[in-house]
Amino acid sequence: MNLRTVFYSALxxxxxxxxxxxxxxxxxxxxxxxxxxxxxVIAWRRDFHQNPExxxxxxxxxxxVAEELRKMGLEVRTGxxxxxxxxxxxxxxxxPTVALRADMDALPVTEQVDLPFKSTAAAExxxxxxxxxxxxxxxxxxxxLLGAAKVLAGIRAQLPGTVMFVFQPAEEGAPDGERGGAxxxxxxxxxxxxxxxxxxxxxxxxxxxxGVIGYREGSFMAASDRFKLVIKGRQTHGSRPWGGVDPxxxxxxxxxxxxxxxxxxVDITRYPAVVSVxxxxxxxxxxxxxxxxxxxxxxxxxxxxxxxxxxxxxKRISSDVAASQGATxxxxxxxxxxPVVVNDAALTARAVASLQRVSGPDNVKVIPFxxxxxxxxxxxxxxxxxxxxxxxxxxxxxxxAAPSNHSPLxxxxxxxxxxxxxxxxxxxxxxxxQGVKPN
Numbered sequence: 001m002n003l004r005t006v007f008y009s010a011l012x013x014x015x016x017x018x019x020x021x022x023x024x025x026x027x028x029x030x031x032x033x034x035x036x037x038x039x040x041v042i043a044w045r046r047d048f049h050q051n052p053e054x055x056x057x058x059x060x061x062x063x064x065v066a067e068e069l070r071k072m073g074l075e076v077r078t079g080x081x082x083x084x085x086x087x088x089x090x091x092x093x094x095x096p097t098v099a100l101r102a103d104m105d106a107l108p109v110t111e112q113v114d115l116p117f118k119s120t121a122a123a124e125x126x127x128x129x130x131x132x133x134x135x136x137x138x139x140x141x142x143x144x145l146l147g148a149a150k151v152l153a154g155i156r157a158q159l160p161g162t163v164m165f166v167f168q169p170a171e172e173g174a175p176d177g178e179r180g181g182a183x184x185x186x187x188x189x190x191x192x193x194x195x196x197x198x199x200x201x202x203x204x205x206x207x208x209x210x211g212v213i214g215y216r217e218g219s220f221m222a223a224s225d226r227f228k229l230v231i232k233g234r235q236t237h238g239s240r241p242w243g244g245v246d247p248x249x250x251x252x253x254x255x256x257x258x259x260x261x262x263x264x265x266v267d268i269t270r271y272p273a274v275v276s277v278x279x280x281x282x283x284x285x286x287x288x289x290x291x292x293x294x295x296x297x298x299x300x301x302x303x304x305x306x307x308x309x310x311x312x313x314x315k316r317i318s319s320d321v322a323a324s325q326g327a328t329x330x331x332x333x334x335x336x337x338x339p340v341v342v343n344d345a346a347l348t349a350r351a352v353a354s355l356q357r358v359s360g361p362d363n364v365k366v367i368p369f370x371x372x373x374x375x376x377x378x379x380x381x382x383x384x385x386x387x388x389x390x391x392x393x394x395x396x397x398x399x400x401a402a403p404s405n406h407s408p409l410x411x412x413x414x415x416x417x418x419x420x421x422x423x424x425x426x427x428x429x430x431x432x433x434q435g436v437k438p439n
Contacts, residue, residue, distance in 0.1 A: 027358070030429060033151045034422045040150065041417055044068075045143035046117040052106030052132045052139065054123050055170035056180045058083040061104045061142065065167050068146055072153040074165070081184035085167040088194060089152055091159025096436045098428050099164040099196035099383070101376060102138070102145035103171035109133040112408040126176065135410045137204030137392065140417060142167060144202070147421045152428070161432040164196055171375050173226070173335055182378040183336045191382065197436045198347055199385040200427050201376045202420055208391025209399045210413045213355055213423065214367035215388040217348045221341035222274070222300035223307060224373030226334040229254065229318050231282075231293045233327045238287035247293040248282055250325045254318050255280070255295070261313045271302040273310060274371050300371045302340055339377040344384035350434065351386040351427050358426040359419060372405070386427070390420040 044064075053061055062083040069076045069087035077086045083104070110131025111119045121132040134140075149165050170180030208214050231251050236244025255277050266273045275297070282293030299314070301307040311333070318329045355364045367389070379385050392412045393399040403409035 027426070029155070030151065030425055031358075031422055033154055034147070034418060034425060037147045037150045037421070038418055041143045041147035041421060042414055044146055045140050045412075045414070045417065048104075048139035048142055049115075049134050050117040050119055052119050052121050052134045053104075054108065054125060054132060054175075055105040055172050056082045056174050056178055057123070058104045058169045062167065062169070065104070065142065065146065069149060069165065072149055073156075074149065074153065080188050080190060081169055081180055083169040084185050084190075086190065087149055087165040087167075089149065089156060089159070089163045089165070091161050091163070091432070092157035093160035095159070095161025095432050096197040097162040097164065097194060098431050099166055099199040099379070100145055100148055100424060100428055101166040101168060101199065101201040101379065102141035103168045103376075104138055104142050105170055105172050106132050106138065107135045107172055107406060109135040109406065109408050111135070113411050133408065133410075135407060136172070136405045137410070137412055138171065140204045140392075140412055140420070141202070144417060144420045144424060147417075148425050148428070151421070151425050159429075159432060160435075162194065163428060163432075164194060166190065176334070179336065181336065182375040186378055186382060196383050198344075198431055199379050199383050200351065200424060200431075201379070201385070201387045202424055203374065203387070203389050204392045204405075204412055204416060204420065205389035206393050206402045206404050206407075206410060207399050208367075208389055209393050209395050209397070210391050210416045211359070211363055211395065211419055212391040212399075213359055213364045213388055213419070214391070215343065215348070215352065215355075215364070215386075216366055216369070217343050217345055219302050219340050219369065220343050220387060221370045221377070222272075222302055222373050223338055223340045223377070224298055224300050225307070225311075225337040226296065226298055227314060228332045228334055229295045229297075229314075230330040230332075231295070231318075231322055231327055232329070233289070233291060233293075233325075235291040236289050238289055241289055244289055245326045246289050247291070247327055248289065250322050250327045251280055251282065251293040251295055253325070254321045254329075257317045257321050258297075258314060261310060261317070265313055266306060266309060271306055272300075272369055272371055273302075273306055274298075274300040275310060275314070296334075300373060302369060336375070338373040338375045339381060341374050341377040341387055342380050343386050344380070347384045347386045350431065351388070354427040354430040355388065355423050358423050388423075390416055390423070392416040
């Protein structure tokens with residue numbers, strides 16, 4: 001080999017090494033970028049927390065999200081499922097497409113946490129004036145995903161593939177008479193032009209301490225259904241109940257009888273189930289027994305046959321109890337039911353390896369079935385997906401005793417936000433680096 005050949009060989013090897021370095025971004029670089037983005041992530045989160053909006057009404061939130069994504073140079077689509085926003089980041093190298101999702105809506109809950117950025121917002125919900133609060137952490141989810149977009153936009157030249165940032169409205173359920181959320185985003189063409197090869201999502205969770213990540217392969221979170229029961233009696237004066245049929249007493253008997261579905265009728269050694277009544281309305285005056293009572297509730301299941309059994313049991317029990325009192329019932333399922341959140345086995349293995357590397361293996365734990373539900377499940381029915389929890393209860397406190405998600409006392413330790421951001425970015429970048437692998 002002559003000197004010229006040696007020189008050109010060395011030059012080509014040097015160029016190849018430089019190209020490889022440019023094509024990859026190390027964990028330290030990603031972590032530093034995430035740390036640099038944290039002040040902005042916290043500011044976004046506090047702003048969203050102080051200005052919460054109910055499902056399908058996330059007008060201000062989605063406007064801010066779209067503006068921030070455009071500042072980062074992303075391709076932005078708005079107006080999907082009413083207020084949904086999607087940002088598309090095309091990397092500088094060819095590769096797969098990965099989607100990341102956050103939900104934006106708040107809940108009809110009056111905040112009781114004393115914070116400098118406490119929510120004092122109010123709105124109308126089911127005909128009543130209510131307080132509005134980010135009592136489930138969606139303010140954090142939105143800020144975290146904006147942070148992920150900021151981090152990844154800063155290294156787009158090195159990214160091998162495309163990242164979709166999905167900001168979804170109405171995860172908590174659309175108002176009565178409306179549609180919304182994940183199912184509507186999909187129906188309105190979320191993946192029509194860009195379909196991801198995989199999707200990741202996370203949830204801030206009071207039941208785990210800050211720094212702890214929880215997940216489960218396969219069935220993870222329950223399917224959920226909403227139901228409404230109208231108990232019809234016959235109005236009479238409160239002083240002579242025998243002159244009518246009391247739907248309030250009947251409703252009370254139905255509520256208690258429904259609890260036997262889980263305690264006595266469902267085989268909970270196979271899958272857990274829950275039946276809960278969340279609201280009862282009937283009557284207007286102390287001495288008038290009304291004509292009717294309305295109750296609304298939810299049930300949670302992990303198996304289609306158990307779901308069918310629960311539906312049949314609610315119908316049968318409510319009808320039979322009402323008949324015993326001379327009343328009648330009308331049963332109705334409401335809204336789009338959420339399917340079971342299922343974590344794809346192959347994607348889970350890949351994602352968990354990323355989470356463990358970023359957070360440390362001792363902080364990543366398999367947790368039991370979660371009877372909470374998430375319409376993120378709809379994405380998992382379309383593409384391989386992985387969903388996980390990030391703890392938000394401060395270390396040293398009993399997370400199982402902490403006020404839960406949906407409580408007016410729900411509290412997010414902001415020390416959880418860097419964990420969430422770094423794991424989400426790490427999982428996405430690792431997937432792009434490794435490319436698509438068959439299941």
